[in-house]
Amino acid sequence: MYYQLLGLTLLFVFAAGLAVLMGRYMSRVFRGQPTALDVLTPVERCIYRAGGIDPYQSMTWQQYALSLLTINSIWLAYALLALRTQASIPFWNQGGIPSMDWSLAINTAISFLTSTNLQHYSGESGATYFTQMAVLTFLQFVSAATSLAVGVAVVRSLQAKTSSNVGNFYQDFVLSITRVFLPLSVLGAVWLLLRGVPMTFQPYTLIHTLEGVEQTVATGPVAAMIPIKHLGSNGGGFFGTNTAHPFENPDMVSYGINLINVLLLPIAFVVFVGYFLHRKKLAWLLFTIMTGCWLALTLPIIQQELTGNTAVSLLGVDQSMGNLEGKEMRFGTLGSAFWCGVNVVIPAGTLTSMHDSYTPLASLFMLLGMQVDAFYGGVGTGFLYMFLYLIIAIFIGSLMIGRTPELLGKKVGIPEIQVAALIMVIMPLLYLGATAIAVAIQQANPDIGWLSNPGFHGFTTILYEYVSSVAGNGSGFEGLADNTPFWNLTTSFVMFMGRFIPLIGPLAIAGSLYRKQYTPPSAGVLPTESVTFGILVTAVVLIIGALCTFPALALGPIAEYVSQAK
């Protein structure tokens, strides 16, 4: 077991090392400095010309937000149309797949548009090859590029100068695609192809197994989707069981590639902040907080899963390899639990094992990680959440010592605090409110058939679904019968708000800060690059992020744990 732990540690260190290179490269890209991929400049020029875009026209934050929301609306309309009619699209169609009904189409379109990738359909039976590629994979690219673009615009606005324009959305977006996501996806796809991940447009094949039973095997254009679902913190897999499916993740090599892809850009973004703003100490501080908190969540998950399920131990079998329900033998309990820990803090939210079957306390830490969403968090969006926590920490810290709140040389005023605080209140309100409604309906109609697991675990299932939707994580306790109009529409609403509020809010704050006069650091200001401030930020995250869900956690995972221990 120890050698496996060493292997995973090395993998993390390797991913973080690559992320440093990547962060430096991204800083050069978004500064417009020369990079090795400048051969793509003509391609980008073609894209701008065909799109009728002037990439050098800088936008105010309002224009930036408006162009973002406009193009997102176009994508939503396109996705809805395609999902509603997928059965009648004649090419890239393996046959036998119906078009989605309205509520499922809305859910799927919003889910992929918001980079959440909560999947209420099952890949093998619910999506044609056309929709997998031209809708779902497409949305994975563009939603990730949207997140990265906003992240870049916010960081740009934190520079030590004054401007009323935050950059050009189209340029940030196009560069995110051509310089970051597309090259990395091609690279990832080649690696996965070598491990045997399929990439074909042929229909499913029927074989006769060694025991003589018929088995229909679903394949498809898988290898193109897997890299971007990890790189873009999306998480929507080709098959129903996501990264646990052997065709998505055949062995420990593909596991390593996929894990690096999940970690790469969220960590690289922190490095990017350091290089872009010339504030390496800030980047180190954020990296340390994020890594520390991620470990504090992941290690207990691993420990709980290795201990195994107490109820199964009572039945008397050998559980020395841990809780294996819902896990794959090629990753083992350790590999699966480690993956789980990474994918709850980073909202790729892909599964190499089924979270519904995890032990109660493990699900407690999963919920905490998802809901804070800033221990790395998603590519771009993780930093946006952290930015909000920083604003609030600056405010609280400065009040405590009687100074003017200043972030990186810019005065933080009442409007900025109001926006940050509002977002921090709306997020828990969304998932707690939705959970309350769902639980009330479940209580009134016990035979409604939503939950495959009774009792406290059932409560956790509902809570998990909404926390995952707000956080853009998209993993789920799959024991929920979620393809019903109620679940499709409520989660759609929650995902939509959970995406666009924390995307536009920080942009507004940053835009307003960028307009203000820069003042060099002085003794009268709370220093933002000190250990003390790091501790303060961590405390703020824990208090704001964690405490508001504690009552709900007590009703779900903690109650299940206590009842099991009894």
Next chain:
Amino acid sequence: MKSHIGPAIRLTVVMLVLLAVIYPLVVAGIAKLAPGGGKGETVTVNGKVVGYKLIGQKFTEDRYFNSRPSAVEYNAAGSAGSNKGPSNPDYLKSVQARIDTFLVHNPGVQKDAIPAELVTASGSGLDPDLSPAGAKIQIARIARVRSLSAERLNQLVDDHTEGPLLGLFGPAKVNVLALNVALDQLK
């Protein structure tokens, strides 16, 4: 808003061409050079395809190494885990039933020696592997049914065990289909 609609539509079309047409076709082109030609590698016995290398299949007969329980009975066109919570009474009953079945088919095995993987369902429902322990606990039964010596079967399992990658990554595992194909070829 109005001035943004034109560029938004045009940029969307360009991106569709790039990301939804060119990118998948390039990857599909590269796939032709990959093992299995991008169609998934198959396993053939006497010229007949008996399965996919990566996709687990159902083995419940006593003469084969049995694969793990699957929530979807190894339906490779509808993967799923059981998604049963750890304290679900129905789930615990089904684990108990699997234990009882295993003990009936493998007399002489002590309950506390049964590896949990043989009584719990995998995540994908298509797990192609067992741990070496999960294979070896079945040797006595197969040796009896096939009148083979336990030593030879032990050797067979060892030969098909893949250790951790580079000695560092992941647990040791045995591919059940490959193992059973080899088992059929033992004389």
